[in-house]
Amino acid sequence: MVLVMGQTGSGKSSLLRLINGLVPHHTGGILAGDITVDGISTREVKPGSLAHLVGIVGQNPINGFVTDIVEEEIAFGMEALNFAPDVMRKRVEEVLDLLSLNSVRNRTISSLSGGEQQRVAIASALVMHPKVLVLDEPTSALDPIAAEEVLSVLHRLVHDLSVTVIIAEHRLERVIQFVDRIIYIESDGETSIGSAEEILEKSTLVPPIIRLARALNLSEFGTSVREVRRLTSDVRNIEINAETHSRASTSPVIEVNSLHIQYGSDIALHRISTVIGQGEIVALMGRNGAGKSSLLEAIVGVLKPNAGTVRVYGGNPAELAGSQRRQTIGYVPQEPADLLYGQSVKEECTQADTQAGLSPGTTFSFLNRLVPAISEHAHPHDLSEGQRLALVLSIVLSGNPKLLILDEPTRGLDYQAKALFTLALKEYATKLNNPVLLATHDVELVAELADRVIFLAEGEIVADGSTLDVLLSSPAFAPQVAKIMSPQPWLTVDHVVAALRENS
């Protein structure tokens, strides 16, 4: 199992698509050198001829589905290559069992959850019995539990079925315990290839678990929770004074009262009430489909509730218009490309500058700090997912709106960009005393950034408290540092370091 890691936009997706020939046959460009898969060179054959050798699952699997029923989707590839019907039947049954998809085999793909769709995409690649399975950020859109499922399936494929799995990921903490080798693409295009230990020892892009080992000056570092726990038993045994943080009461900015949203017969939000005050950074967590996006859209004012009220700074957000709306609410949607309509990065940035009345170049310099090396003349659709997200974040943040609402803001961002993003948001919340509300699956981000966590399930709030309380009480949603340091109440590497310093 090989991990491909690197900064946003460094070329991970391109590397993966080189393996099955999509680059350069589909994307164009100049290819020097050669890649052979099982003796077949990708220069000489089209991707279709490698279909039986290489299975690829892209970043947005839903855009790659051809049919509407799970079982037919899985059989599609085999039909295209003219397999005999009995062989097809047998293989479909095998793959359905392997990926536990038997219960959903007759359902339409659009009705499945994100994790199930991801598994269907893997199943349709796997059914050809490829020797190599290539996955581009398979867990980025999944909640922690679904991500664990997918990764354990991949682990099983490697160990039981001897499939070679090549995976590109930003959230390294989930994956590094399974990988054998890492390909690290540096910003200048040079790559280093080696075992997990070799690369992680020297790399700048490291998950919290390695940062912890470095901060504690451990002689060796582990890649899984269990390994690091064994190395840090003495750290866990120190005495700490339990501090109680009382939340400073602040004037309310967002007031949600008995909000009820229903799509046909599906109840998305069931009489939710909550208050968010000034300067608070609140994280909204929950499984896919628990109602997070609906709540955000209602607060932003683009979704009319069936019952109940939402008040933002005392007014109804749905009544805001034009520049007033832009100045009051800054919204980064789940699909960041929706906000972009310019033809180049430069055009988008100058537009944002003029709309917000800033000096020209502000947005672009913000963008450069977040993700460096984006060319001004690039077309927004040619950027990588993470670069596009960074562009939208810059556009929204540079205007300094009075309230920030973000839906899955860190999908596709590497650790450095995430750290800068966290810093920018914290600055925004403290300097301007404005609240930030974000919906996310990224537990590590929540641990670093949020003061308060609201947990949604089945349209209702099941937990609402300080980050420390909520994250520590849930085994599935606890960050890795918390799992390592359990039962001590530390969520991030900084907490651990600060506690140690206090103690000595």
Place this chain on the structure above:
Amino acid sequence: MTKPLHPLTMWVWSLVLSIGIVALDNTWVALATVGVAALVVYLRRDGSPWNATFWWSLRIGVFIIALRALIGVLIGVPIPGTELFRIPILELPSWMPGIRIGGAVTLERLSSSVHEGVIIASMIALFGAASALTSPHKLLRVLPVFIYEIGITLVIATSVFPQLAHSVKRIRRAQQMRGMEKVSLRSIALPLLEETLTRSLQLAQSMDSRGYGVSRRRSRYRPAPWLARDFYFVLTAVAAATVMVAS
């Protein structure tokens, strides 16, 4: 009625019954057949997106009846009979003889126009019922292989339309958030086009990676069986149609 019908069954049923309706040329029988079709759609609907096709075809039918009645009343050969009301005659140049716009509106003229409209609308409703109950993907699988290749592009194209409507809503909403209240065609059209193209490219890449188009022949995963119930369905339609044609 839990086992699905063969994809062609409803189409054969509709075809045969429309032949009967046209041959018999009776308004009430046509309306009764549409009623039967509506009942069948109601009983066999399964919540798929194409079930709405039947109601759309009914709407189109009503529109056609109204249009036909209007044109028949305004233009055409006057049939003598009971006069309902008069509309002023529009003078036409002398090189358009034989057509009169306006004049006396007779009951006979109105009812014959409506009758023709009803026949056309019933045929459309029958075919609407057939498309409402047949999954386009399943239909493709039973067609000969050379049509499959063209067909699958059509199917993918039709699945683009609900996505398109969804995309327009999302883009409009996002642009509102950026403070643009009035939305010009250019500002939506461009991102929409780009998004649709990107999606199509991704789909093409996915299909190519799975080997689509490599082999000249395709196999069939699960051929749809032609069951006894399909026979009964078609048989009842043929029986009804023979009665209609014979009388």
